[in-house]
Amino acid sequence: MQDRDAASGRGNADYSWKEFDSEAYFQHYYGEPHPDDDLVIQVAVEALQRAKPLGEDLDIVDVGTGPNLIPFFCSLARARRLTAWEYAESNVAWLEREIARDDLRPQWQHFWRVVRDAYGDACPLPDNPLPALREKCSVTQGSIFDLPRQAWDAATMFFCAESITGRHDEFEAACAQFARCVRPGGMLAAAFLVRSEGYVVGDRPFPVLKLSPETIERVFREHAREVEAKEIGIVEREIRSGYSGFIFLTGSAL
Numbered sequence: 007m008q009d010r011d012a013a014s015g016r017g018n019a020d021y022s023w024k025e026f027d028s029e030a031y032f033q034h035y036y037g038e039p040h041p042d043d044d045l046v047i048q049v050a051v052e053a054l055q056r057a058k059p060l061g062e063d064l065d066i067v068d069v070g071t072g073p074n075l076i077p078f079f080c081s082l083a084r085a086r087r088l089t090a091w092e093y094a095e096s097n098v099a100w101l102e103r104e105i106a107r108d109d110l111r112p113q114w115q116h117f118w119r120v121v122r123d124a125y126g127d128a129c130p131l132p133d134n135p136l137p138a139l140r141e142k143c144s145v146t147q148g149s150i151f152d153l154p155r156q157a158w159d160a161a162t163m164f165f166c167a168e169s170i171t172g173r174h175d176e177f178e179a180a181c182a183q184f185a186r187c188v189r190p191g192g193m194l195a196a197a198f199l200v201r202s203e204g205y206v207v208g209d210r211p212f213p214v215l216k217l218s219p220e221t222i223e224r225v226f227r228e229h230a231r232e233v234e235a236k237e238i239g240i241v242e243r244e245i246r247s248g249y250s251g252f253i254f255l256t257g258s259a260l
């Protein structure tokens with residue numbers, strides 16, 4: 007049963023998050039930009055452009071940010087404040103180091119260009135986003151299961167709730183916590199891996215639940231309205247370890 011699959015049945019606490027190799031993950035997943043990453047950016051930017059209240063700066067959280075600046079890039083234009091809510095100490099330190107740099111690494115330059123193009127001429131963005139990121143961003147070490155309720159105007163999540171546990175009940179609890187951390191009416195946007203058998207970072211295995219858009223919509227309908235989950239960029243083979251496409255979810259918190 008695809009939706010019920012618990013690759014291992016092991017839960018979030020059974021994996022060595024404190025030994026997550028941030029740089030190995032960055033190199034494997036973002037070392038060579040892939041067209042699907044550009045697609046994720048485009049749909050995320052579209053969702054953020056529609057986030058309410060329109061025309062206002064928002065207090066935005068990204069959950070399970072990991073060694074990835076794309077969530078910050080996508081939200082920067084709409085953000086008054088940006089919070090990365092990340093569990094692994096190694097990733098917290100990696101994010102802080104990456105934002106403290108003077109210049110973007112070449113990989114990030116590519117993704118930042120895609121973000122700028124997605125916002126277009128109507129929303130001019132700087133050549134180098136790092137100074138603005140340093141002003142607006144903070145990184146909090148915390149678990150998705152401990153997110154405070156109704157604390158932000160909007161929330162994003164890229165490959166977290168389905169990629170931190172092999173247990174479906176924990177996936178549902180993580181999605182519920184994510185949806186409830188936003189004030190009523192606030193935007194929720196999240197990308198989920200599909201057809202993955204799990205992923206390896208350094209030499210360590212990590213889990214991924216197999217999900218359908220229908221399962222994701224059902225889980226989110228309990229906590230959000232205008233829920234839509236779309237399959238995007240899905241191919242029949244694995245693109246990189248643990249990845250063969252994604253589902254993108256949007257909704258508005260209850």
Ligand SMILES: C[S@@+](CC[C@H](N)C(=O)[O-])C[C@H]1O[C@@H](n2cnc3c(N)ncnc32)[C@H](O)[C@@H]1O
Binds near residue numbers: 026094097165170
């Ligand atoms: C597959 S990675 C995704 C990273 C990044 N968002 C991306 O798009 O590449 C899963 C992330 O979830 C984080 N994580 C693991 N357990 C978590 C928890 N209980 N709460 C929040 N994040 C968690 C991991 O440290 C890791 O950064």
